Amino acid sequence: MAKVVDTEHNDPRKNRILAALPAHDMERLLPELEFVPLPLGLTMSESGDHVDYLHFPTSGIVSLIYELEDGSSSETALVGNEGMVGISTFMGGESMPSSTVVQSVGSAFRLARKIIKQEFSKGGQMQQLSLLFTQALIAQTTQTAVCNAHHPLDQQLCRWLLMSVDRLHTNKLVVTQELIGSLLGVRRETVTGAASKLREEGLIDYARGNITVTDRPGLESKVCECYATVKEEYDRLLPHPRGTP
Amino acid sequence: MAKVVDTEHNDPRKNRILAALPAHDMERLLPELEFVPLPLGLTMSESGDHVDYLHFPTSGIVSLIYELEDGSSSETALVGNEGMVGISTFMGGESMPSSTVVQSVGSAFRLARKIIKQEFSKGGQMQQLSLLFTQALIAQTTQTAVCNAHHPLDQQLCRWLLMSVDRLHTNKLVVTQELIGSLLGVRRETVTGAASKLREEGLIDYARGNITVTDRPGLESKVCECYATVKEEYDRLLPHPRGTP
DNA sequence: ATCCTTAAGTGAGGTAGCGGACAGAGTGAA
DNA sequence: TTCACTCTGTCCGCTACCTCACTTAAGGAT
Numbered sequence: 001m002a003k004v005v006d007t008e009h010n011d012p013r014k015n016r017i018l019a020a021l022p023a024h025d026m027e028r029l030l031p032e033l034e035f036v037p038l039p040l041g042l043t044m045s046e047s048g049d050h051v052d053y054l055h056f057p058t059s060g061i062v063s064l065i066y067e068l069e070d071g072s073s074s075e076t077a078l079v080g081n082e083g084m085v086g087i088s089t090f091m092g093g094e095s096m097p098s099s100t101v102v103q104s105v106g107s108a109f110r111l112a113r114k115i116i117k118q119e120f121s122k123g124g125q126m127q128q129l130s131l132l133f134t135q136a137l138i139a140q141t142t143q144t145a146v147c148n149a150h151h152p153l154d155q156q157l158c159r160w161l162l163m164s165v166d167r168l169h170t171n172k173l174v175v176t177q178e179l180i181g182s183l184l185g186v187r188r189e190t191v192t193g194a195a196s197k198l199r200e201e202g203l204i205d206y207a208r209g210n211i212t213v214t215d216r217p218g219l220e221s222k223v224c225e226c227y228a229t230v231k232e233e234y235d236r237l238l239p240h241p242r243g244t245p
Numbered sequence: 246m247a248k249v250v251d252t253e254h255n256d257p258r259k260n261r262i263l264a265a266l267p268a269h270d271m272e273r274l275l276p277e278l279e280f281v282p283l284p285l286g287l288t289m290s291e292s293g294d295h296v297d298y299l300h301f302p303t304s305g306i307v308s309l310i311y312e313l314e315d316g317s318s319s320e321t322a323l324v325g326n327e328g329m330v331g332i333s334t335f336m337g338g339e340s341m342p343s344s345t346v347v348q349s350v351g352s353a354f355r356l357a358r359k360i361i362k363q364e365f366s367k368g369g370q371m372q373q374l375s376l377l378f379t380q381a382l383i384a385q386t387t388q389t390a391v392c393n394a395h396h397p398l399d400q401q402l403c404r405w406l407l408m409s410v411d412r413l414h415t416n417k418l419v420v421t422q423e424l425i426g427s428l429l430g431v432r433r434e435t436v437t438g439a440a441s442k443l444r445e446e447g448l449i450d451y452a453r454g455n456i457t458v459t460d461r462p463g464l465e466s467k468v469c470e471c472y473a474t475v476k477e478e479y480d481r482l483l484p485h486p487r488g489t490p
Numbered sequence: 491a492t493c494c495t496t497a498a499g500t501g502a503g504g505t506a507g508c509g510g511a512c513a514g515a516g517t518g519a520a
Numbered sequence: 521t522t523c524a525c526t527c528t529g530t531c532c533g534c535t536a537c538c539t540c541a542c543t544t545a546a547g548g549a550t
Contacts, residue, residue: 066391069470074391092373093380093482097474098387121368128337135338138383142343145390146311146319149430152536176497185394190537192498208497208546225314229342237338397506421527435507437528453516453527 010035012109014058016082017129020239025125033109038062040174044085044100051095053110055085060106061167063183064098064141074148075183077140078103078160080167082238083133089113090120090130103175103183104168132237139233147226148185154194156184158223161204161213163230171213198222255280257354259303261327262374265484270370278354283307285419289330289345296340298355300330305351306412308428309343309386319393320428322385323348323405325412327483328378334358335365335375348420348428349413377482384478392471393430399439401429403468406449406458408475416458443467 012033013019018026038044038060045051047067055062062085067073076098079085085108088096111119119126147156160183165171177191184191195211198204203218204211213219220227257278258264263271283289283305290296292312300307307330312318321343324330330353333341356364364371392401405428410416422436429436440456443449448463449456458464465472 066387068391068395070395072395074394076387076390088380091376091380093377096380097384097478123366123368131336132338134379134383135333135336135341138379138386139342141383141390142311142321142386145321145386145393146313146430148390149319149393150313150315150317178497185391187538188498189500189539192500193537196499206498233342423527432508433528434509434530437530438507441529451528 010107011058012056014081015056015084015109016239016241017084017133018056018109019241020129021125025119029111029115029119029126032111032115034111036108036110038102038106038108040102040105042102044102045096046099047097048095049099051086051088052113053086054089054113054116055108055110057081057083057085057106057108059169060102060108061104061164063101063103065101065183066098072185073182074185075160076144077137078163078167079137081106082167082234083137084130087130087134087137089116090127091134103179104164104173129239136234136237139237140230143226143230147224151224151226153184153186153190154197155222155224157191157194157198158203158219159227160184161211162216162219162223162227165213165216166231171216173211173213174209175211176209255352256303257301259326260301260329260354261484261486262329262378263301263354264486265374266370270364274356274360274364274371277356277360279356281353281355283347283351283353285347285350287347289347290341291344292342293340294344296331296333297358298331299334299358299361300353300355302326302328302330302351302353304414305347305353306349306409308346308348310346310428311343317430318427319430320405321389322382323408323412324382326351327412327479328382329375332375332379332382334361335372336379348424349409349418374484381479381482384482385475388471388475392469396469396471398429398431398435399442400467400469402436402439402443403448403464404472405429406456407461407464407468407472410458410461411476416461418456418458419454420456421454 038057044055044062057079058081060080062079063075064077064079065073066076085100088094120130147159157180160180161173164173177195178188181188181191195204195206199206201218203215203222205214206212283302289300289307302324303326305325307324308320309322309324310318311321330345333339365375392404402425405425406418409418422440423433426433426436440449440451444451446463448460448467450459451457
């Protein structure tokens with residue numbers, strides 16, 4: 001029996017970078033694009049690993065995570081179908097100090113490093129899109145850094161929730177407070193405090209690893225500027241989904 | 246009378262990126278390179294500014310600074326003669342959300358955006374070096390973010406001091422505690438506390454805007470891992486000064 | 491049904507950094 | 521020499537988050 005393929009997400013054009021490629025570039029790359037599932041919790045690469053593929057998520061969320069020697073960690077950025085994972089494949093460094101983990105289940109298409117380097121060196125649209133995405137990613141990482149330093153956890157949590165639901169097509173997240181803690185660089189108990197505050201305010205609801213955003217506008221009014229700043233920079237730099245200006 | 250030019254730093258090859266260019270690339274660019282002083286406190290670009298030049302510092306330090314709406318700010322990275330300032334000129338985004346400020350007096354050569362784009366599109370060594378430096382810069386920014394989140398101020402201060410003296414050729418820094426505070430994202434009083442602790446331990450000495458590192462090995466043994474991690478990544482990715490492997 | 495594991499809530503006590511206010515102490519200008 | 525200004529030191533109460541320890545609750549497996 002042939003394996004049933006998820007027909008929801010096996011169209012490369014669900015990824016916005018791929019969708020923005022001119023038809024002839026896409027034709028050339030299509031045979032090289034390999035569909036891969038992104039199961040929850042999959043570590044796509046660890047710190048310092050030689051990265052062999054550039055991934056273009058079509059759904060789900062991938063977290064870029066930085067781990068310290070003492071075991072503590074922080075999420076530095078979060079990538080969905082608007083971007084790509086594995087920029088060191090074309091930046092030339094081969095590896096990165098951060099690791100990449102699937103934080104919300106999904107799928108992706110991937111290109112072998114050899115292919116993306118070839119394509120990149122042509123200097124076409126793929127090169128331009130890659131660099132623009134990289135710049136957007138820098139903006140996200142930087143803003144996250146400053147947000148960590150200056151904003152209280154409940155606002156950071158709002159930002160994280162909004163960035164996550166933006167990259168899914170639902171208001172339900174499957175994630176424990178423990179995990180959120182390790183992403184935001186705080187303890188689980190601290191997350192419990194912030195989350196229950198948001199619940200009291202009627203912005204979210206949750207139970208045992210399931211969070212539902214019940215009042216998105218409410219979250220948006222509570223979140224710090226960092227959310228909007230990053231979103232605007234992404235809008236400025238990256239191609240928009242079809243139908244949107 | 247002809248203006249006296251600082252003969253110390255007007256050699257483009259004092260910048261390590263430029264120094265790593267093949268002779269024929271350098272010849273082509275030489276007439277386009279414009280020498281500019283970097284006086285203390287100069288704001289080279291503000292958040293969102295259209296960036297018209299790519300700067301290659303030959304001396305001094307440039308800080309990449311991120312400002313929040315409430316006026317608080319943080320330094321996200323620090324660039325000396327190992328790198329360049331204004332990567333949005335070749336990344337394609339034209340502007341960045343961070344601003345760039347001369348934190349320690351020096352000088353640079355600069356290339357107009359048009360020229361660097363031209364050179365970049367040739368796909369030669371300049372392209373490769375630019376991308377590698379960008380990746381190193383990402384590493385530095387990311388590590389700074391995690392360091393902010395997890396390490397106490399006195400260790401962060403050690404890191405900042407070491408990164409600064411690494412980019413100068415002296416153990417003396419001209420910088421007030423007030424400024425350090427705005428760079429590390431804390432209050433001046435907090436810096437006073439951390440600095441006086443380091444002074445008690447005999448690692449540094451200071452007075453009225455002048456800091457002297459008196460015990461570098463001592464600082465290195467006190468600093469968090471973040472300093473070494475970034476340094477190693479820079480060593481891995483970037484060309485070394487001549488004479489060093 | 492019962493047990494077991496995982497997720498979430500709670501509470502006591504500690505600490506780093508904040509906010510604001512104010513006190514010396516160099517330095518340079520008048 | 522005096523004044524003004526800038527840089528540094530210090531103190532208070534306060535808050536956010538931490539460490540450590542324990543409890544409650546929801547599913548899942550047997």
